Each structure stands twice: as C-alpha cells, then as structure tokens.
Amino acid sequence: MPLALLWVVTPSTEVCSGLGVTDSLVGRSISNGRSKRISKKQENLNSWRLNVAKPKNRSERYPVLSSMVANPTGEMAVLSSEQRVYDVVLKQAALVNRELKKREDLDLDVKPDIAVPGTLSLLGEAYDRCGEVCAEYAKTFYLGTQLMTPTRRKAIWAIYVWCRRTDELVDGPNASHITPTALDRWEARLEDLFSGRPFDMLDAALCDTVTRFPIDIQPFKDMIEGMRLDLRKSRYKNFDELYLYCYYVAGTVGLMSVPVMGIAPESKAPTESVYNAALALGIANQLTNILRDVGEDSRRGRVYLPQDELAQAGLSDEDIFTGKVTDKWRNFMKKQIKRARMFFDEAEKGVSELSAASRWPVWASLLLYREILDEIEANDYNNFTKRAYVSKAKKLLALPIAYAKAKLPPRSISSMSKV
Numbered sequence: 001m002p003l004a005l006l007w008v009v010t011p012s013t014e015v016c017s018g019l020g021v022t023d024s025l026v027g028r029s030i031s032n033g034r035s036k037r038i039s040k041k042q043e044n045l046n047s048w049r050l051n052v053a054k055p056k057n058r059s060e061r062y063p064v065l066s067s068m069v070a071n072p073t074g075e076m077a078v079l080s081s082e083q084r085v086y087d088v089v090l091k092q093a094a095l096v097n098r099e100l101k102k103r104e105d106l107d108l109d110v111k112p113d114i115a116v117p118g119t120l121s122l123l124g125e126a127y128d129r130c131g132e133v134c135a136e137y138a139k140t141f142y143l144g145t146q147l148m149t150p151t152r153r154k155a156i157w158a159i160y161v162w163c164r165r166t167d168e169l170v171d172g173p174n175a176s177h178i179t180p181t182a183l184d185r186w187e188a189r190l191e192d193l194f195s196g197r198p199f200d201m202l203d204a205a206l207c208d209t210v211t212r213f214p215i216d217i218q219p220f221k222d223m224i225e226g227m228r229l230d231l232r233k234s235r236y237k238n239f240d241e242l243y244l245y246c247y248y249v250a251g252t253v254g255l256m257s258v259p260v261m262g263i264a265p266e267s268k269a270p271t272e273s274v275y276n277a278a279l280a281l282g283i284a285n286q287l288t289n290i291l292r293d294v295g296e297d298s299r300r301g302r303v304y305l306p307q308d309e310l311a312q313a314g315l316s317d318e319d320i321f322t323g324k325v326t327d328k329w330r331n332f333m334k335k336q337i338k339r340a341r342m343f344f345d346e347a348e349k350g351v352s353e354l355s356a357a358s359r360w361p362v363w364a365s366l367l368l369y370r371e372i373l374d375e376i377e378a379n380d381y382n383n384f385t386k387r388a389y390v391s392k393a394k395k396l397l398a399l400p401i402a403y404a405k406a407k408l409p410p411r412s413i414s415s416m417s418k419v
C-alpha cells in the first residue's frame with residue numbers, strides 16, 4: 001500500500017451511511033434523470049461484429065478527442081463509436097500484455113501486502129465495507145464472487161462499489177442535485193485515488209486495488225463521461241450513439257474487471273479478444289437493462305431507443321409514452337432483443353478464457369441478465385407497465401448451471417481474431 005494512503009484510510013462519516021457521496025460533490029441542482037441505452041444498425045444485425053475490423057486512422061486520445069480524424073489523403077473522416085471504443089480495448093489489452101511480459105502470468109494474487117504499520121487493518125475494514133455494499137446491492141453477484149481468490153474478490157468488490165457510487169450520482173436519491181461540476185469533482189477524486197490519495201475508505205480500497213492489478217484509469221473516466229451524457233441527453237439518434245453510451249456506462253465495467261479476473265494461463269486467446277468479450281457483456285447487459293426499463297425511463301422523459309429504428313418501425317416517442325403494445329412494437333422489440341442476444345453470444349466466447357476461479361460469477365451474471373430478455377418475451381413485450389424480472393427459483397437454478405459452465409476449460413475460439 002502506498003505511503004500516501006496512511007493519512008486517508010480513516011473511516012469517513014460520509015461513507016458509513018450507505019453509498020452517500022453527494023454531500024461533498026453537489027453544487028446547485030440542475031437536472032435529474034437517469035439514462036439507459038439502446039440501438040440501431042438493425043438492417044445489418046448479422047454483420048455486427050465486435051472484433052473484426054481494426055479501425056484505421058486511430059487517434060491516440062479517445063474519448064476526449066473529437067471523432068473526426070484525418071485519413072491518409074488528408075480528408076476528415078468520422079470514426080464510428082465501435083472504432084473509437086476499439087481503441088480503448090486495444091489500449092487495455094496492451095497494458096495487460098505489458099504486465100504479462102513482466103510477470104510471466106497473470107497470477108497477481110501473489111503480490112504481497114506491504115505492511116505499513118496500522119494501515120492494513122483499516123484497509124481490511126475498507127474492503128469489508130465494500131463487500132457489505134456489494135452483498136446489499138447485488139446478492140447473487142456477491143455470492144458468485146465467493147469462489148474467486150480473496151485478493152481478486154476484494155478488488156472486484158472495490159470496483160463494484162466505485163461503479164455503484166458513480167451510478168448513484170445520476171440515478172440515486174440525490175440525482176436532482178448532481179451537476180456537471182459535481183461530476184468534475186468526482187473525476188478529480190478518481191484521479192487522486194489513482195495517484196495514491198484516496199478521499200475516503202471506499203476510495204482507499206480501490207486505491208489499493210489499482211496498485212495490485214494492471215488497471216487503467218480510462219474506463220473509470222469513461223464511466224463518468226457516460227453519467228455526464230446522462231445529464232444532457234435523453235434521446236439517441238441511432239445505434240452508433242447508443243453504443244457509445246452503453247460502452248460508457250457498462251462496457252467500461254467489463255474493461256475494469258478483466259485485469260482483476262485474470263486470463264487463464266492456459267488460454268490461447270489474444271488478450272484483445274478477451275477484452276472484446278468483456279466489452280460485449282457490458283453492452284449486452286446495458287441493452288437488456290434499457291429494454292427492461294422502457295416504461296420506467298419514459299415516465300422520466302427518457303427514451304434510450306434508437307430514434308431512427310423507431311421511425312423505421314413506424315413508431316415515435318408518442319407511442320412509447322402511450323405505452324400500448326401493438327404488433328409494430330412487438331416487431332420492433334424482437335429486433336432489439338435479437339441484437340442484445342448477439343452481444344451476449346459474443347461475450348460467451350470470452351468467459352472460458354478467464355482464470356478458472358473468476359468464471360462462475362461472470363457466467364452467473366451473463367445467464368441471469370440474458371434471462372431478462374426471455375422474461376420480456378414472456379410478458380408479450382409489455383415493458384411499459386410490466387417489469388421483467390427473473391424469479392428466485394430461476395436465479396437459483398442459474399447458479400449451478402453457471403458453475404458447470406465455469407468448469408469448462410479455455411477453448412480459444414477459432415472465430416476470435418489473433419492479434
């Protein structure tokens with residue numbers, strides 16, 4: 001643990017009540033609202049590949065940069081969201097590869113604790129608190145982490161808590177007080193913790209985690225960027241826009257998690273393809289989340305469905321606000337569900353490449369979230385007034401299935417492109 005932690009690993013009253021982070025962040029209230037996310041590219045669903053074309057003319061500094069780049073003839077070209085996100089994937093994979101070279105494998109649990117007197121027990125408390133938050137907000141997921149090695153489990157809890165707190169800023173009870181300035185402060189706090197200066201106990205746990213695993217700050221910053229987007233945007237023109245949003249708020253989680261979960265030493269898959277699968281799981285989850293919450297979101301004036309695809313289906317925002325299940329709506333939903341399932345399929349390819357002990361929670365999360373799509377179908381596509389949820393019995397059944405799947409060794413899928 002860096003020395004800098006010494007002065008900050010102290011329980012903060014702010015942290016002890018739930019996830020509260022807003023007190024230190026809020027400025028004047030501006031806008032409320034919460035986003036979810038959905039899509040376009042309907043016409044070429046089958047050609048939607050996550051790991052094909054290496055984007056040309058990549059620019060180094062995604063995502064702050066504009067999506068305009070010069071091609072070899074000097075003309076300006078617009079990068080698709082997929083290309084822009086692919087840059088981040090390559091960057092994260094390169095980071096892990098560099099680390100792999102240094103350590104020969106990703107068995108990062110062996111990194112010893114640096115004993116700074118008096119701080120280890122505080123750090124232990126900080127991680128315990130992260131575990132409690134996790135257990136409270138995501139019981140099944142918490143259970144799934146029990147099979148992971150202790151260091152990895154604690155690290156995933158710390159990441160979970162940071163993500164949950166970030167999400168709560170725009171989705172929690174104090175959302176109406178959150179301004180872009182508050183998000184800027186949250187980002188400054190993130191930078192501080194990455195520099196070894198955490199603000200509170202929960203930050204201290206993440207601060208420790210990022211010193212143990214090759215975790216980059218970029219996906220964390222991108223998640224905050226997603227929350228900024230949520231504050232200013234309530235419509236998505238097309239799937240390209242929605243894809244970027246999904247990356248920001250959920251694909252990033254996949255990229256944050258892989259360095260902790262670890263890639264199986266016997267895996268032959270290119271690191272980049274495992275990251276692509278992780279990204280795909282985040283996107284699939286988010287698309288599913290959006291489809292589940294169409295009614296709820298519309299009551300907050302938000303439509304996370306690609307406007308062009310709605311129009312092609314003969315639908316408008318008005319139809320969503322009215323909330324009547326028609327054949328037009330059913331057909332539209334079928335296509336959206338199909339796309340979300342494609343992302344789950346893409347994600348599946350990567351799970352078995354993860355280190356053995358990390359596969360169970362990932363399979364569990366994949367199976368359970370995908371099941372929501374089945375429930376939407378079972379509700380005859382009424383996601384306006386009926387919330388699709390997975391019953392306790394189905395959740396329980398998914399756990400042993402996930403366990404069995406997690407036992408399968410890496411298969412280094414032939415469809416994955418070698419770098």
Ligand SMILES: CC(C)=CCC/C(C)=C/CC/C(C)=C/CC/C(C)=C/[C@@H]1[C@@H](COP(=O)(O)OP(=O)(O)O)[C@]1(C)CC/C=C(\C)CC/C=C(\C)CCC=C(C)C
Pocket residue numbers: 141156159160161163164167171249250251253254255257258274275277278279281282285286289347348350351354361362365
């Ligand atoms: C094993 C596992 C799932 C690990 C990830 C743990 C982790 C760090 C989760 C953070 C989740 C979080 C709080 C994100 C904040 C933004 C957010 C809320 C996103 C939505 C999640 C669902 O939350 P919920 O149902 O509570 O939604 P509401 O707030 O109620 O609206 C998301 C839909 C997306 C979360 C994204 C993931 C869980 C992606 C996980 C991907 C991996 C772990 C990569 C696995 C690796 C391979 C190779 C497949």
Ligand SMILES: [Mn+2]
Pocket residue numbers: 167171
């Ligand atoms: Mn949420």
